[in-house]
Amino acid sequence: MTGCWAYGSQGSIPTEVGSTQIKRHVRLKVASVRAVYPNYKHTAPSWRTHLWQIVVRIETDAGLVGWGFGGGGKSAVEIVNGHFAEILVGKSFDSVSDISDIWDYLYAESIPYGRKGIAIMALSGVDLALFDALGKAESVPVARLLNDTPRRQIRCYATGTDTDWYAERGFTAHKMPHRWAGDSSIETAVGVAEKMREVHGPDAEVMLDVYMSWDLAITLKMHDALKHIGLYWYEDILTPDDLAEIGSLRRKTRPVKMAGGEHEFTAHGFAEIARTKAYDIWQPDITWCGGITAGLRILEMAKAAKAEVVPHRGGEPWGLHLIAASDCEDFAEVLPGTRGAATDDLWIGAPEAVDGYIEPGDESGFGVEPNSDLL
Numbered sequence: 106m107t108g109c110w111a112y113g114s115q116g117s118i119p120t121e122v123g124s125t126q127i128k129r130h131v132r133l134k135v136a137s138v139r140a141v142y143p144n145y146k147h148t149a150p151s152w153r154t155h156l157w158q159i160v161v162r163i164e165t166d167a168g169l170v171g172w173g174f175g176g177g178g179k180s181a182v183e184i185v186n187g188h189f190a191e192i193l194v195g196k197s198f199d200s201v202s203d204i205s206d207i208w209d210y211l212y213a214e215s216i217p218y219g220r221k222g223i224a225i226m227a228l229s230g231v232d233l234a235l236f237d238a239l240g241k242a243e244s245v246p247v248a249r250l251l252n253d254t255p256r257r258q259i260r261c262y263a264t265g266t267d268t269d270w271y272a273e274r275g276f277t278a279h280k281m282p283h284r285w286a287g288d289s290s291i292e293t294a295v296g297v298a299e300k301m302r303e304v305h306g307p308d309a310e311v312m313l314d315v316y317m318s319w320d321l322a323i324t325l326k327m328h329d330a331l332k333h334i335g336l337y338w339y340e341d342i343l344t345p346d347d348l349a350e351i352g353s354l355r356r357k358t359r360p361v362k363m364a365g366g367e368h369e370f371t372a373h374g375f376a377e378i379a380r381t382k383a384y385d386i387w388q389p390d391i392t393w394c395g396g397i398t399a400g401l402r403i404l405e406m407a408k409a410a411k412a413e414v415v416p417h418r419g420g421e422p423w424g425l426h427l428i429a430a431s432d433c434e435d436f437a438e439v440l441p442g443t444r445g446a447a448t449d450d451l452w453i454g455a456p457e458a459v460d461g462y463i464e465p466g467d468e469s470g471f472g473v474e475p476n477s478d479l480l
């Protein structure tokens with residue numbers, strides 16, 4: 106899309122100059138900040154058990170509540186409720202650029218223990234709560250704070266293992282998680298990739314996410330074995346500490362694209378991705394990388410680097426509003442799980458994919474409320 110999201114725009118309530126009715130500009134002042142680690146029942150056993158997503162609640166002096174979603178579990182809760190709350194209460198804002206200034210302030214104050222990881226996952230939750238509050242104050246969806254004419258229907262891709270179910274649900278793009286576990290992995294990777302191609306058809310986009318489990322030699326072997334599938338991208342082949350190596354492999358695996366970035370933080374982190382030319386497709390996670398504010402800065406950087414941006418978990422409201430309002434690719438990641446499996450439905454009102462497309466709602470802010478049963 107040729108969107109011109111107005112980064113740094115004032116985002117104020119329109120004043121009807123010349124008419125008799127001029128709306129008063131509302132300046133929001135932070136009255137309280139509170140983060141909670143939800144009572145999840147279905148997180149995947151891994152680091153996610155303890156350090157999965159947090160809910161951030163910011164209330165303004167006028168009683169308006171903004172909800173945000175961050176990462177980092179109980180450690181991030183401690184950062185928000187301790188340090189950030191202490192220095193955020195009393196701050197006022199009424200524009201996207203004010204939120205950007207608050208972001209810079211919290212980032213600078215958290216540098217001694219922050220810059221990447223859990224501190225930025227915590228900051229993401231605060232940033233998104235501020236955006237939600239601003240959208241509600243102006244009675245517009247967050248996407249409209251950034252762009253007067255955001256996209257409506259956004260194409261999505263399903264990430265997960267239930268190939269048949271995703272096809273039945275109308276997805277035309279699918280990413281399979283597959284980790285290296287010894288030489289037999291070549292055979293199993295070819296098996297799942299062939300099945301994706303067969304079930305979804307010749308025009309579908311099919312991808313492989315190997316979650317940092319390959320190395321240089323494995324990548325070349327896998328690329329050779331998977332050539333006939335016509336994969337769209339390989340995701341997270343090596344770790345975020347191996348960007349130069351990924352950049353060199355990127356030239357050897359064409360036309361399959363290299364994707365990654367869910368484990369990178371802020372525009373400072375993505376500057377290294379740009380410098381090393383590691384990825385064709387950048388995948389910032391808006392609830393981890395520093396929220397919408399960091400997402401906008403990363404998008405600007407991606408444009409200069411001629412990289413595509415496909416946010417990690419972009420089908421969730423936070424990434425979705427950014428995709429709708431920006432130059433991100435028209436491609437939102439959805440994680441449907443597997444047929445019949447129980448999930449934690451944390452956010453009430455979150456849009457769902459229908460026939461392979463998803464649409465951000467018209468409600469103010471991000472348009473979602475947390476399910477109090479899980480808080």
Ligand SMILES: [Mg+2]
Nearest residue numbers: 314340341367
């Ligand atoms: Mg991934």
